[in-house]
Amino acid sequence: MTKPIPPLDLSWLLIESPGSTTHVGAMLLFQKPSDSEALVREIVDFYRSCSPAPPFNYVPELLGRGGPHFREVDSWDPHYHVEHLALPAGSSYDDLLRLVADLHEAQLDRSRPLFRCWIIDGLPDRMFAIYTKTHHCIIDGESGLKRLYDGLNLSDEQTIPKPAFALDVPAPAPHPPTPLVGRITDSIRGALTQVGALNQVSVTALRKVFAGLFRSHLEGSLPFAAHHAPTNEPLKIGRSFATLTLPLEEMHDVGRHFGATLNDVAASIVDAGLHAYLRETGRSFGHPLIAMCPVSLRAGDDTAIGTRVSALFVRLGEPDAEMPDRIGQVASSVAAAKKELAAMSTEAAMTYAVGLVALAGLGASTHLDRVAHPACNLVISNVAGAKEIRYLNGARLLGIYPVSALAASIGLNATLASYHDSMDFGFVGNAAAIGDMSRLAHYTQQAYEELKKSAQSVGTNPPSMR
Numbered sequence: 001m002t003k004p005i006p007p008l009d010l011s012w013l014l015i016e017s018p019g020s021t022t023h024v025g026a027m028l029l030f031q032k033p034s035d036s037e038a039l040v041r042e043i044v045d046f047y048r049s050c051s052p053a054p055p056f057n058y059v060p061e062l063l064g065r066g067g068p069h070f071r072e073v074d075s076w077d078p079h080y081h082v083e084h085l086a087l088p089a090g091s092s093y094d095d096l097l098r099l100v101a102d103l104h105e106a107q108l109d110r111s112r113p114l115f116r117c118w119i120i121d122g123l124p125d126r127m128f129a130i131y132t133k134t135h136h137c138i139i140d141g142e143s144g145l146k147r148l149y150d151g152l153n154l155s156d157e158q159t160i161p162k163p164a165f166a167l168d169v170p171a172p173a174p175h176p177p178t179p180l181v182g183r184i185t186d187s188i189r190g191a192l193t194q195v196g197a198l199n200q201v202s203v204t205a206l207r208k209v210f211a212g213l214f215r216s217h218l219e220g221s222l223p224f225a226a227h228h229a230p231t232n233e234p235l236k237i238g239r240s241f242a243t244l245t246l247p248l249e250e251m252h253d254v255g256r257h258f259g260a261t262l263n264d265v266a267a268s269i270v271d272a273g274l275h276a277y278l279r280e281t282g283r284s285f286g287h288p289l290i291a292m293c294p295v296s297l298r299a300g301d302d303t304a305i306g307t308r309v310s311a312l313f314v315r316l317g318e319p320d321a322e323m324p325d326r327i328g329q330v331a332s333s334v335a336a337a338k339k340e341l342a343a344m345s346t347e348a349a350m351t352y353a354v355g356l357v358a359l360a361g362l363g364a365s366t367h368l369d370r371v372a373h374p375a376c377n378l379v380i381s382n383v384a385g386a387k388e389i390r391y392l393n394g395a396r397l398l399g400i401y402p403v404s405a406l407a408a409s410i411g412l413n414a415t416l417a418s419y420h421d422s423m424d425f426g427f428v429g430n431a432a433a434i435g436d437m438s439r440l441a442h443y444t445q446q447a448y449e450e451l452k453k454s455a456q457s458v459g460t461n462p463p464s465m466r
Contacts (some may be wrong), residue, residue, distance in 0.1 A: 005060065005068040009137040013060055013068075013110075015407055019235040021107050023114075024141060025133030025403040026148060026417075027100050027243070027426065030395040032126040033156070039393050040084075040121045040128050043160055047117065048078035050166035055138035056115050070138075076113055081165075087122035094438070096123055100131050101241035104403050104428065108135050115165050128395070132164070136405055141294070141383040145400070145417055152390035152397060160393045220340035223313040226290035229377040230283045230433050231274075231412040238431030242441040243401045246448055248423045254448075257455035258324065260331040266423070267291060267334070267380050268327040269451060270414045271316040273444030274378065280439065289316045292376040292410070293334070295341060312337040313376055323451040378412040379404065385418035401426040414444075 005013070012022040032039055051057075058070040087095055099120065108114050114135035121128045134144060147164035226232075255265045271289055278285050293312040315333045317326030383402065390397040401424050402415035411430030416423055425444070427437050434440060 001072045002061075002066065002069045003058070003072075004066075005062075005070060005137065010062075010068050012136040013062065016107065018107060019237050020407045020409075021105075022136045022405045022407050023104075023108050023133045024136050024139070024144060024405050025104060025131060026145065027096075027401045027403055028130040028132075028148065029398045029401070030128050030130070030392060031398050032128065032395050034126075036126075036394065039158075039395060040119060043393055044082060044084045044119050046160045047082045047119070047163050050162055052076055052081075052113050052115070052165050053168050055169075056134070056165040057113050058138055059113060060110055060137065073113065081113065081116055083116070083118045085118055085120045087120065089122070091122055092124060096120065096129055097241050097243065097438075100129075100403060101239045101428075101431070103131055104133060104241065105237050105239050108133070113165075114138055117163070117165065127398070130392075131403070133403065134165075141381060141402065141404070141415065145383050145385065145402070148400065149386045149390060152392050154388055154390065156391045156394050156396065158394040221311075221313045221337040222290055222315055223292075223311075223375055224373045225313070225315075226374050226377045227285075227287040228374060229285050229287075229289060230278060230281075231377050231430070232374045232409050233411060233430065233433040235406055235409060235411055235430050236432040239406070240427075240429045240431040240434055240437040241403060242427045242437035243399070244425040244427070244441045244445055245399055246423045246425070246445070248418050248421050250452070251423055251448075254452050254455045255327075258327045258331070260327050261334075262423075263293070263382050264327055264331040264334055265448075265451065266382060266414075266416055266425075267293070267314065267316060268323065268330045269444050269447040270378075270380055271330065272323060272326055272447035272450075273440055273442075274412070275319050276443040276447070277434070277440045280443075284319070286319055288318055288329075289377040290314065291316055291378050291380045293337075294379070294381045312341060322454075323447065324454045327451060374409055376410060378414065379410060381413070381415040383415065383417045385424075387418075387420060389420050399424045404428050406430055 016022045054072065055070070057072050057074070057076070059073050060068070061071055062068045085099075087099070103118055108116065114137070115133065117130065117132040119128070119130050123129060132148070139147070144164070147167055150167055151161050151164045153159060153161060251265050252262055255262055258264075260268075271291070274289065275285065291314050293314055295312060312334065314330070314337050317329040321329060381402075381404065385400070397419070399422065400417055400419050402417055403426050404413040404415045406413055406428060411433045413428045414425060415428075416425045418424075425441070427441055427444075429437050429440070
């Protein structure tokens with residue numbers, strides 16, 4: 001069975017190179033119960049006994065009859081796709097992060113199903129981890145994370161549900177056959193929709209081009225308006241990875257003090273943390289950073305295969321801004337970009353994303369991005385999480401840390417996901433530019449503490465901050 005590859009999913013395949021990979025992943029951290037000597041081995045054996053379900057049994061074919069398409073395959077190598085590793089005795093959490101960074105570097109083999117999973121034992125404090133990566137052409141962050149949660153239990157019973165790669169996607173509701181006249185009408189309607197989408201995107205782009213030519217102050221979403229930052233150095237194969245966990249409800253409370261959202265808080269502290277890291281390493285950046293912030297276009301019940309996202313390109317704070325000023329600047333920029341995206345239809349928003357990914361990939365592959373403005377300086381993304389505590393074979397899930405893609409000369413990705421009462425950050429960087437990602441995570445936490453302190457000084461503390 002074959003399936004055409006939609007334009008945005010095809011873009012992720014076309015822009016990929018050994019140093020610019022477009023797979024996304026996550027690191028799940030678990031705490032073993034006391035009587036659990038065989039727990040990890042049981043998970044490995046069960047996962048290897050499961051067969052991949054669509055889209056995890058897709059192999060892409062870009063050439064040949066019928067245009068680019070996915071082909072479903074029945075065969076797979078369980079020992080290749082589900083690996084069992086153990087860290088040496090005495091290993092630390094930092095050793096786990098270095099291992100995950102190494103595993104995240106390599107491209108996925110396109111002659112096999114586009115996912116891999118490593119179950120990693122030997123962590124301190126009776127912990128183990130699962131690191132999994134999947135190509136962005138078959139899944140996006142929100143649907144991927146939902147699948148990971150669906151592959152876990154809501155109780156600590158010692159059972160193992162099907163893993164994310166083996167879960168079935170609900171079949172779409174059957175439709176009665178469409179008469180020929182109806183099919184022709186649908187085709188014309190679809191073509192007109194695409195023309196309308198292109199028109200919306202083109203008008204917006206032209207307006208910004210002319211505003212830039214006349215040196216007007218640009219507002220709204222700002223792709224290809226960033227100055228070159230150290231995060232835009234050419235991507236190499238090496239990756240660096242770090243994590244950070246912050247209290248979820250407290251972050252909400254901090255944001256409310258400044259009339260800002262949770263996403264505004266996250267963007268502000270990552271922004272401040274990155275500027276502090278660059279100053280520490282002697283590479284101070286004298287301009288506001290511009291962040292790409294992916295936006296899910298999925299409805300709550302949307303389980304469609306593939307990626308359904310658009311993006312905001314947000315100007316962050318001034319380099320030396322204090323935290324109260326910075327979050328105000330960020331919140332204002334985000335609001336302007338959201339307003340612009342909200343004016344687009346869903347089709348236009350998807351077309352916008354396809355065009356930007358293609359342009360960014362073209363700039364990176366031709367090296368034009370080294371002389372022209374890069375698409376942005378970094379990616380900051382928030383994917384929906386889960387409120388309930390989850391378990392796997394009796395082991396409690398402690399945290400789930402996104403491990404996202406680096407592509408098109410954008411060498412830093414900070415993705416966060418909520419879980420229970422925490423917000424888990426995963427920082428992925430181009431190791432050639434950001435070698436010590438743990439320092440960036442440290443400065444991000446420091447920026448959060450400064451923002452929280454400022455919030456406490458501007459009004460009555462909410463209960464969780466007293």
